[in-house]
Amino acid sequence: MTGTFKQLTIKIKRENMMKKTNKTLVTLLLMVLFSNASIAKNQCIDVGGSALGNIVNGGKSIIAAMNGTFSSVRGEITSSKETPTGIFMTMEHIFMQSDGGLVATKDDVVLTSVKGKESQYMINVTYHVQEDKTNGSLKGVKGLFKSYGLIDLSIGEVVIRYEGNICK
Numbered sequence: 531m532t533g534t535f536k537q538l539t540i541k542i543k544r545e546n547m548m549k550k551t552n553k554t555l556v557t558l559l560l561m562v563l564f565s566n567a568s569i570a571k572n573q574c575i576d577v578g579g580s581a582l583g584n585i586v587n588g589g590k591s592i593i594a595a596m597n598g599t600f601s602s603v604r605g606e607i608t609s610s611k612e613t614p615t616g617i618f619m620t621m622e623h624i625f626m627q628s629d630g631g632l633v634a635t636k637d638d639v640v641l642t643s644v645k646g647k648e649s650q651y652m653i654n655v656t657y658h659v660q661e662d663k664t665n666g667s668l669k670g671v672k673g674l675f676k677s678y679g680l681i682d683l684s685i686g687e688v689v690i691r692y693e694g695n696i697c698k
Contacts, residue, residue, distance in 0.1 A: 572697060572698065573697065573698045574673075574695045574696065574697040574698075575599070575668075575671065575695060575696050575697070575698075576599075576693075576694075576695045577598070577599040577600070577675050577692065577693065577694055577695060577696060578598050578599060578691075578692060578693040578694070579596055579597045579598015579599055579600065579691075579692060580596065580597055580598060580689070580690065580691050580692070581594040581595065581596040581597075581600075581603060581677075581679075581688075581689070581690050581692065582594060582595055582687070582688075582689050583595075583603070583605075583687070583688045583689075583690075584686055584687060584688075585683070585686035585687070585688070586686075589607075589686075590606065590607055591604065591605060591606050591607070592604070592605040592607075592621075592688060593605075594688070594690075596625075598692070599627070600625040600626060600627055600633075601626055601627055601628045602625075602626050603623055603624065603625045603626070604623065604624050605621050605622065605623040605624075605637075606621060606622050606623075607619055607620075607621050608620045608621060608622055608636075615642050615643060616640070616641040616642045616643045616651055617639075617640075617641040617651065618638075618639070618640055618641075619638075619639040619641070620636070620637065620638060620639065621636075621637045621639050621655070622634065622635065622636055622637065623635045623637060623657060625657075627666070627667065627668065629666065629667050630665070630666040630667065631664075631665065631666040631667035631668035631669075632663075632664065632665040632666055632668060633659055633660075633663070633664050633668050633671060633696070634659075634660045634663030634664070635657040635658055635659055635660060636658050636660060637655050637656060637657045637658060638655070638656045638658075639653065639654070639655045640653070640654045640655075641653055641681065642654075644680075648684075649682055649683040649684035649685075650680060650681070650682045650683075650684075651680070651681050651682075651683070652678070652679075652680060653677070653678065653679050653680065653681045653688065653690060654676070654677070654678050655676065655677045655678075655690070655692075656674055656676050657674055657675050657676065657677070657692075657694075658674050659671055659672050659673055659674060659675075659696055668696075670698050671696040671697065671698055672696065672697060672698075673694070673695065673696040673697050674694060674696075675692060675693060675694025675695065675696060676692065676693065676694055677690040677691060677692035677693075678690065678691060679691055
């Protein structure tokens with residue numbers, strides 16, 4: 531009888547341990563599933579790189595070849611006014627990726643005069659992503675990113691470095 535009782539006790543302990551293990555595995559699985567859904571919903575993309583561009587269309591637009599997150603960009607000046615330190619502009623850009631992803635932005639641009647260089651300015655841009663104007667791999671992203679660099683209005687060239695992150 532003692533051997534049978536001992537075997538029964540061991541069997542019950544094993545069954546209880548299996549139930550606890552199964553509950554633990556189910557709990558872990560649910561945690562993983564819900565945390566992955568949360569990550570996918572709030573996925574952020576680091577953006578960064580540089581651009582070399584030209585002013586075109588009679589000074590109203592900028593086109594640039596880029597490296598990094600984006601492969602090319604087209605920008606359109608929507609307003610411009612002189613300030614005590616240079617020029618303030620608003621612009622709209624369309625950034626494209628080589629895989630077809632696209633992001634449109636509305637932007638604040640600050641050009642600060644470079645002392646002793648009449649047509650040269652330091653440029654700082656804050657790009658505000660227009661969530662309803664995204665496409666492809668970038669569909670649904672929002673947020674902002676920034677750039678800084680130099681622009682020479684006499685030769686129509688701009689070089690910038692951009693960085694930030696945008697999120698789904």
